[in-house]
Amino acid sequence: MNTLHRRAVLSAAFAAAALLTGFEAAKADYPEKPVTLVIPYKAGGSTETMARVYSKALAKELGANVVVKTRPGAGGAVGASEVAAAKPDGYTLLFAASTSLMWPPLTQKVSYDLESFTYVGQITEYQQAIVAKADAPFNSMDELIEHAKKTNLNFADQSAMSRSYINFIGGQEGVKWTGIPTKGGGEMVPFLLGGKIDFAWSGGIHNRYGDKMKVLASMNAGRLLGSPDVPSVSEKYGVSMPSQAVIVVPKGTPDAVVKKLESAMEAATKDKAFGDLVTNKLKFPVKFVGSEALKADIAKTIEGLKQVIEKTK
Amino acid sequence: MIESLLAGFEAAFTLVNLAFIAAGVTLGILIGAIPGLGSVTALAILIPITFYMSPLPAIAFLVGVNKGGTSGGAIPAILLNSPGTPEAAASAFDGYPMTQRGEAKRAMKYALYSSVTGDMISDVLLIILVVPFAAVALQFGPLEYTAILIFAFSLLAGISSSSPTKGLIAIFGGVFLSTIGLDPVDSTQRMTFDQVNLYDGLSISAVAIGCLALASVIEQMFDLKRQQSAAAAAGQSQSKGRTALPIGEFFSHWKTIGRSALIGSGVGMLPGLGVTLAAFLSYGAAKRASAEPESFGKGNPQGIIATEAANSAVVGANLVPTIALGVPGNIAAALLIGAFIIHGIVPGPFMMTMHGELIYALFASMLMANGVHLVIGKLGIPIWSLVAKTPKSVILPPVLILCIVGVYLPGQSLFDVGVMLAFAGVGLAMRRTGFPVVCLVIGFLLGGMLETSLRQSLLLHKSDLSAMLGSPIALAFLALTAFVLVRAFRRAPKEAS
Numbered sequence: 010m011n012t013l014h015r016r017a018v019l020s021a022a023f024a025a026a027a028l029l030t031g032f033e034a035a036k037a038d039y040p041e042k043p044v045t046l047v048i049p050y051k052a053g054g055s056t057e058t059m060a061r062v063y064s065k066a067l068a069k070e071l072g073a074n075v076v077v078k079t080r081p082g083a084g085g086a087v088g089a090s091e092v093a094a095a096k097p098d099g100y101t102l103l104f105a106a107s108t109s110l111m112w113p114p115l116t117q118k119v120s121y122d123l124e125s126f127t128y129v130g131q132i133t134e135y136q137q138a139i140v141a142k143a144d145a146p147f148n149s150m151d152e153l154i155e156h157a158k159k160t161n162l163n164f165a166d167q168s169a170m171s172r173s174y175i176n177f178i179g180g181q182e183g184v185k186w187t188g189i190p191t192k193g194g195g196e197m198v199p200f201l202l203g204g205k206i207d208f209a210w211s212g213g214i215h216n217r218y219g220d221k222m223k224v225l226a227s228m229n230a231g232r233l234l235g236s237p238d239v240p241s242v243s244e245k246y247g248v249s250m251p252s253q254a255v256i257v258v259p260k261g262t263p264d265a266v267v268k269k270l271e272s273a274m275e276a277a278t279k280d281k282a283f284g285d286l287v288t289n290k291l292k293f294p295v296k297f298v299g300s301e302a303l304k305a306d307i308a309k310t311i312e313g314l315k316q317v318i319e320k321t322k
Numbered sequence: 323m324i325e326s327l328l329a330g331f332e333a334a335f336t337l338v339n340l341a342f343i344a345a346g347v348t349l350g351i352l353i354g355a356i357p358g359l360g361s362v363t364a365l366a367i368l369i370p371i372t373f374y375m376s377p378l379p380a381i382a383f384l385v386g387v388n389k390g391g392t393s394g395g396a397i398p399a400i401l402l403n404s405p406g407t408p409e410a411a412a413s414a415f416d417g418y419p420m421t422q423r424g425e426a427k428r429a430m431k432y433a434l435y436s437s438v439t440g441d442m443i444s445d446v447l448l449i450i451l452v453v454p455f456a457a458v459a460l461q462f463g464p465l466e467y468t469a470i471l472i473f474a475f476s477l478l479a480g481i482s483s484s485s486p487t488k489g490l491i492a493i494f495g496g497v498f499l500s501t502i503g504l505d506p507v508d509s510t511q512r513m514t515f516d517q518v519n520l521y522d523g524l525s526i527s528a529v530a531i532g533c534l535a536l537a538s539v540i541e542q543m544f545d546l547k548r549q550q551s552a553a554a555a556a557g558q559s560q561s562k563g564r565t566a567l568p569i570g571e572f573f574s575h576w577k578t579i580g581r582s583a584l585i586g587s588g589v590g591m592l593p594g595l596g597v598t599l600a601a602f603l604s605y606g607a608a609k610r611a612s613a614e615p616e617s618f619g620k621g622n623p624q625g626i627i628a629t630e631a632a633n634s635a636v637v638g639a640n641l642v643p644t645i646a647l648g649v650p651g652n653i654a655a656a657l658l659i660g661a662f663i664i665h666g667i668v669p670g671p672f673m674m675t676m677h678g679e680l681i682y683a684l685f686a687s688m689l690m691a692n693g694v695h696l697v698i699g700k701l702g703i704p705i706w707s708l709v710a711k712t713p714k715s716v717i718l719p720p721v722l723i724l725c726i727v728g729v730y731l732p733g734q735s736l737f738d739v740g741v742m743l744a745f746a747g748v749g750l751a752m753r754r755t756g757f758p759v760v761c762l763v764i765g766f767l768l769g770g771m772l773e774t775s776l777r778q779s780l781l782l783h784k785s786d787l788s789a790m791l792g793s794p795i796a797l798a799f800l801a802l803t804a805f806v807l808v809r810a811f812r813r814a815p816k817e818a819s
Contacts, residue, residue, distance in 0.1 A: 057656075079656075080522055087504045090521050118510060120521070164780050169508070189464070189778050190507045195649050195656075199593065202647070203460030205782065215647060 027107070038101050039266050040073035046102045046256075047183035049079040049109055050167075051086025055135070055213040056254065056293055060104050061284075063132065066280030070273035081192045086119050086170060087107025093121035097259040099266035106135055106212065107253040111311055115318055126257035127267055128307060130274045131298035133287055134252045136213035136235060137228035139164075139175070139242075142201055143221050147207065150226040152209060157184040165189050165197040165209040170250070174228065175210060177317065178246055186316075216292040222301035235292035248317055251310040254293075255303065271300050327449065330682030334378065334690060341692045342375070343384040347698050350390020355398055355706075357535040357725045360527075361391025361637075365657040369499050375396035381662065382687035387655055389688075389695050393437035393595065393635050400429045400626070401516045401710050403542065404535035404721060408555045408767065409528075409597040409633040411534050411760050414604040416618065418623030421622055424563025426710040427703055431567040434699040436579065437694050440631030443583035444590065444638035445688045452642050452674070459591050459643050461795060464778035469790075469799035470592075470773045474599055474764065476803045480810030481606035482758035492757045496765020497772060498525060506774050519737040529766055532742035537749025539718055548713055549628045575627055578608050582628045586635025591642045593649050597633045598767055602760065604632030638688060645673050645681065771805060 038132035046064050046233045048076055057079055064075040085105050095101035103110075103126070110126055113119045139150065147153045156162065157179070164186055165171035172188035189206055191197045194214030201209045202221060215222045218236045227233045227241040230249040243249035256274060258267065277283065278297040287293045298306065344367075350477050354363035364387050372380035385506035400417030415434060420429035462470075464690030479489030502513045503523035514520040573579070582604040589600035609618045620626050640655045650656035661675075674681055709717060729742045751758050785790035 058659075086521055090504065094521075117508065120511070120516075151698055161784075187781055187784070189781050191778070192774070193505065195593075199460055199643070199647060200463060203463055205463035216324075 015306050028057070036248060039269060040071050042100065043074035044068075044100050044102060045076050045078050046104050047088050047092050048077060049077045049085035049092075049103065049105050051079065051195045055194060055264070055293070056104060056106070057193075059133070059287060059291065059293075062286050063104070063277060063280075064122050066277035066283050067273060069280075070276045071270075086117075089125075089154065091127040092149065092257070092260055093100045095131055095259050097261035097263075099258060099262050101259065102129070102270070103257050104132075105255065105257070106251075106257050107131075107307060108170050108251050108314075109168065110249070110255075110257065111307070111314055112168065114171065115311075115314060116173075123311060127260055127261055127262055127300075127319070128303045129256045129258055129267055129270050129300055129308070131253045131255050131296065131303050132274070132278055133254045133293045134217060134229065135254055135290075135294055136211075136226045136233045136293055137171075137250050137252055138211050138213075138215060138230060138233060138236070138239075139208060139226045140211045140215045140222045140224055141208040142204065145223070147225070148223065150240070150245070153225055154182045155185060157182075157186055162207040163189055163205075165200050165206045167191055167193055167197065167210055167212060171210040171228075172189040174242075174248065174250055176319070177248065178242060181246055182188040207298045213291060213293060217290070233292075236292055251314070253298070253303070253306065255312070266275065267300060275299065323449075326678065326682045327685060329679065330684070330686035333679065333683040333691075334686040335380065339379050339382050339687060340690065340694065342379040343386040343687060343694050344698060346383040346386025347390040347691060347695050349464055350387040350392075351394035351397075351699065351702060352390075353387075354391040354394020355406050356728050357398060357404055357406050357531050357721065359728045359731070360395060360409070360581050361388045361654050361765050361806040363728075363731070364388075364391040365654055369657060371668070377478055378687070379679075380681050381658070381684055382691065384468035384658060385684070385686070386691045386694065387689055388637055388658070389437075389441060389634070390698075391654075392698065393434065393630065394433055396433040396437070396626070397430065397706050398535070398721070399493055400433060401426055401706065402539070402717065402721060404538045404725075406535070407597075408530040408534065408763055410629065411530075411598070411763070412601050412629040413626050414534075414538075415605070415629075416620070416622050419619070419621030420563075420623070420626075425565070425621070426563075426568050427565040427707050428563070429623070429626060430703050430706060431700075432572065432623045434696065434703070435567070435569075435572050435632045436582070436627040436630035437634040439579055440586055440633075440635040441637060441695070442582040442689070442692045443580070443631075444462075444587045444635035445685070445692065447587050448638045448641055448688075449685045455478040459593070463591055463793075464775045464782055465789065465793050466795045466799070467592075467594075468772065468779050469793075469796035469803075470595070471775065473799040473803045473806070474595075474603060474768070475772075476807045476810070477606050478761055478764055480757055480806055481602070481609055481705045482761050482814075485756065486807070486810040488757045489761045490761070492752065492761035493765035496719060496762040496767070497769035498657040499529065499762075499766045500769025501773065506770070507777055519735065524741055524766070525729070525735070526767060528738040529745050530763050531725055532745030533749035533752070533763055536722070536742060536746035537734070537753065537759065539721050539725065540746055541750060541753060542714060543718055546718070572819070574797070575624055577611070578624045578627045579631050582606055583632035583635040587639040588640025591638035593643045594652065594771060595792050596652050596767065597636045598764060600636045601629045601633040604628045617647045648673070670744070 019161060030175050042315050042317045046060055048060050048126040051057050060077050068075040080091055089103060089109055092101055111123060114122045147156045164175060166188040194212060196216060197209050201205050215224060224236040227239055228250045229241060229252045232241055275297050278295055284295055287295050350364050351363060353359050354361060365384060368387055372383055394412030396413040397404055399405035399410040399414035401421055403418035404413050405411045405414050417429045475493050475789055479486045479493055482489050502520055504521055505512055583603040585607060586600045589595045605625060607626045608624050609615045640652055643649045644655045648658050726739055729738050749759050
């Protein structure tokens with residue numbers, strides 16, 4: 010009996026080992042297994058929503074499954090760290106705001122730097138805004154500032170960067186407010202609608218809440234697609250946040266793989282379902298920018314960020 | 323609303339839809355029964371299949387998967403004392419002793435009936451309350467979440483072992499483990515030792531399956547080795563014992579059923595708290611309300627009812643924040659949101675007005691899925707009970723492999739498998755020393771949320787403790803915490819003697 014059990018246990022171990030090594034298949038033409046698209050934000054936010062639809066279009070173009078995986082935390086730094094350290098073989102992609110790739114390495118000790126990623130392409134632009142609940146006692150940025158001079162307000166940020174930008178504006182106006190860290194729009198929305206906070210930074214999720222939220226200012230360089238009457242903070246304060254939504258791969262990914270991804274991405278951006286979701290439901294502009302042009306954009310953005318960091322120090 | 327629901331039934335009651343629901347429930351139960359794979363993995367694997375289906379069957383299919391996946395975890399918990407999912411861990415407390423008495427079939431029937439009833443109650447609540455209750459959910463901010471979590475921890479400490487001190491130590495051990503990884507506010511590294519695999523913290527399924535399922539399997543293997551005649555031991559206990567469960571007998575526990583379904587629904591309506599917490603809160607409440615709390619853990623069917631009714635009740639209620647606010651209640655609901663969007667429905671406050679017909683068809687599908695679940699679950703019981711009749715020496719090795727595969731597959735990481743093996747050791751050591759393993763797992767599951775909520779509250783209220791006075795919900799939960807702890811510590815010495 011004893012030997013029988015020992016044999017049973019042993020054969021179990023062998024079978025397990027065989028099963029595990031079986032997954033490490035040999036490599037051939039890219040892509041020959043499912044591609045993982047990492048979203049460094051909480052499920053339910055704009056990026057994750059877009060990724061769910063985009064991954065389907067991208068999968069069609071690539072001829073391989075695209076698996077969406079969320080790794081939220083630290084304003085995208087958790088997911089970015091993971092992808093920066095992933096094997097550069099084109100099977101791990103990151104879909105994120107460009108700021109999540111630039112702000113943390115510029116301001117904190119994280120395990121990736123500005124050189125950690127190859128930018129494959131931009132898909133759309135985030136519609137970043139300062140938003141408040143519809144019944145908030147202020148209707149514009151100026152009224153918000155007036156209100157903040159009377160009481161200490163709390164706002165929800167979604168990253169160290171959004172916190173710094175809002176604090177920078179506060180500093181310009183001489184008001185103090187407190188940033189409450191949240192892990193993306195999925196957590197910010199109930200806090201704002203539930204009246205736990207006074208206003209919030211939004212990456213675009215406010216467009217899904219129609220008249221339940223109002224936009225006080227655009228945080229982009231220009232005005233927003235969904236609220237063209239609301240001025241951008243750049244008009245008054247001369248600063249704005251970079252807004253590219255990009256797909257990147259770890260540095261060292263073979264050029265051929267990047268090329269293939271880039272053309273698949275461009276084709277996927279023209280997908281009807283994706284276009285409909287982005288333009289009509291999320292109110293983002295579909296705006297594909299290829300690898301080379303994006304590289305130049307990013308270099309310019311980094312220069313701008315360095316200035317803001319210098320000023321807000 | 324009744325007309326809308328009837329119209330929903332008209333749209334949903336088709337053969338195709340029923341077939342997809344049945345397929346979903348079956349696949350869900352099968353996947354949920356594999357240790358390490360729960361409804362979340364089941365949904366993630368099966369969502370791509372729905373891309374080519376029209377919206378209603380697709381969503382009905384996924385709802386079926388979600389329901390089946392949540393109840394499937396109870397099967398290995400009852401039969402083998404190795405829960406397939408953390409939320410079924412409490413089903414093993416009383417389910418496995420029943421199996422040992424030869425009442426495996428009865429235990430599985432209890433689990434199935436409770437799942438279906440809990441689910442049904444929660445679905446009805448969802449349909450009636452989806453709009454008004456969204457407003458209630460909004461009352462819960464960081465402060466309230468912190469209070470609920472502290473309450474949940476103290477309640478757990480009291481119910482999971484005879485010594486609340488050991489329970490608390492295990493819980494805070496779990497909370498400590500949850501702080502490994504990047505800091506949620508400043509994104510600095512904590513206890514990662516520059517090991518990339520630790521940036522995102524330890525894998526939840528690796529820790530849970532290692533401590534709960536694998537540790538139990540290994541312990542049973544040791545027991546087998548010790549027993550001279552294992553086959554006799556495994557075969558002997560089976561044939562005896564009651565297998566029937568008249569429906570009247572099941573419903574004689576209506577108090578426990580109702581209470582558990584309400585606890586599950588309440589927890590489900592608050593985004594993030596999760597299925598496992600609901601199961602344990604409900605188990606604790608049932609034990610507390612019982613006239614003979616010492617019979618829990620020794621094969622009291624109420625333990626199974628409490629766990630399964632509550633964890634299945636979360637499934638329906640989780641859709642309340644999902645549909646009303648566009649905020650997913652848990653990962654499974656987040657995956658469902660993804661599926662909604664793929665099929666052209668944007669979740670959020672306008673979902674009801676813009677896609678009302680489809681939503682009511684979804685509600686109808688959920689109610690139909692409960693009936694299908696009952697039928698398929700019943701058909702499965704004789705098959706599953708073969709597992710109970712098979713000698714352990716045949717069953718345990720494949721379960722061991724399933725644990726490994728189940729933990730490996732979602733992240734395709736051997737590091738996770740290593741973590742699971744390490745935690746199997748931890749689990750064994752804790753069993754031997756009388757520390758409750760489930761406390762460690764739940765502390766770990768909810769520790770991250772406690773940290774985030776606590777830090778958010780401290781920032782929000784400028785570290786001013788008097789802010790609690792402004793929140794009746796938080797105050798109530800903190801008062802309950804004090805009450806529960808005092809009671810647990812007073813009772814402890816009596817039980818130990």
